[in-house]
Amino acid sequence: MSTRHESAAPPAKGGAAPGRSPGTPTEAELRRRARLSRRWRRDMRFSPYAFVSPFFLLFLAFGLFPLLYTAWASLHTVELTAPTDMEWAGLRNYTRIFDDDFFWNAAKNTLTIGIISTVPQLLMAMGLAHVLNYKLRGSTFYRVVLLAPYATSIAAASLVFVLLFGRDYGMINWVLHFAGIDAVDWQNDKWPSQLAVSSIVIWRWTGYNALIYLAAMQAIPQDLYESAALDGAGRWQQFFHVTLPSLRPTILFTCVVSTIGASQLFGEPLLFDANKGASGGGEHQFQTLGLYLYEQGWVNQHLGRASAIAWTMFLILIVIGIVNYVISRRLRASSGENRS
């Protein structure tokens, strides 16, 4: 925005452009040209920075600074009622949360819900992408329909699933009773509730990931398949020996994105709670770290402790990122390919 005024002074025609017939320039003309070419050089030199600076300024203000300030706040006692009063606390916030069983419970839940939601989601997405990659009638229709859950917000989706997973009158238990399964208490039992929360995530994101895999599949050169076919590879062998290896970078990418998403899970468990609290069920059975952060910060009003949780989550993510980077380098080195 601040750079807009630059457009007010475009160099006059021929100012710095090479290859115009000069004639015999007067002194004033030479000065004018020098000025224009200075302006030109300035433009070439500084406008790239002007173009990228708004993003970085916004990122500094609303991304980096808050992230670092979270670390600072995590070393203080801060209450929600007076968020600007900070009192030095050293590492007390950290020891408090590490001593809290509910923190470890939330960490475990985040991990298990993360696995239950991510693994089937990505596997199904891969299968779907494979199917979508066939020559299809109405392929656009299927793609849009499969993306419809992505258009549904967390809030709306969670509320619908609460009803579908109802113990007494829910659709899912009604279907299950035909298979002779007794009413499952999807909100109060540990594993069923984690499964139910995961299913919201799976429902919302499978189609999206399928499209990402599909895009990567379509970028695989066809001659790879042709030579595989010439070598006598069947459909499955082609899938395992051509498709999957080519998709490695994309698979890693979706794993990273899903992992980050799973580690931040908040809205789904919040709204799935029958007690409408932030404890993730009566016995914290599906409380995630995101929900635990919210409970500490906004229900118990300890913003400092919540900051310590946020920063711990960030460190966990960094570790995951490093592990992922190492794995991807290994894979790339072993397969010797270098897509993307």
Place this chain on the structure above:
Amino acid sequence: MTRTLTKPEDARRGDAVPRPRRVGRSKASRAGGQLHAGPLTYVVLVLFAVGSLFPLVWSAIAASRDNNRLAQTPPPFWFGANLFHNLKIAWSDANLGEAFFNTTVVAGISAVTIVFLSTIAGFAFAKLRFRGRGALMLIVIGTMMVPPQLSVIPLYMMVAKLDWSDQLQAVILPSLVSAFGVFFMRQYLIQALPDEIIEAARVDGASSWRVVWHVVFPAARPAMAVLGMLMFVQTWNDFLWPFLVLTQNGNPTVQVAVAGLGRGYTPDQSLIMAGALLGTLPLLLVFAIFGKQIVGGIMQGAVKG
């Protein structure tokens, strides 16, 4: 719209997979049979499609019943007579009129701003040479890996200090940071904008801003439209941060209002479903109209990822 979108896609493919693509496809269907769909394929697809749509359709069915009917087995499978009644009550109970207005403002402003800022930054990263370009681009990509949820506490303190709670700018400003947008536009412009056109404009004496205005924006228009829609959807559905700084009776966005309906003391499930349905309908409409473009945009953003 449809026309504009086929263009970048073709261009991209032409770029990623030089020429044999179209030939390759017909050959492959001859040689390996890779691309032929059997009936089983359609069965799988239809199952997934039903699974995708069922919760949405069922929320409409539940919204058209009343609370008593939802407390019976078997659950209802077809629409009842209460839909408009429930929609009307949910609309006023959840403050949805204001919520729609607010969310449109928030999502609109942030989508337009993100598209504008991402296009100029993406252009600089794609086509201009400057010191530190590679490092800065790495930072952009790195920021995509940092979930914004981890920054909410200081942002909340800022909002408290500025007395911005229940005010829309508290939601709009943090939403303007979009590393994905910069990345997306960069990838698009690398292949969609030939260097020669920029050089030609330079030779004519155009400043960088004129190049952006007269060359980059026209060339980037299809991708800008797609990015705008993606960002609109994302901001519309944003939950945690609006939930922290806005309240249902203050100045809610749709998500805050819908969540408030679910977490409030409304015992009437059919009303809650009506609210959830109302909150989703606008985006479903957008998807029904621009679905093809949105799908194309997601797939385009993915390949280079």
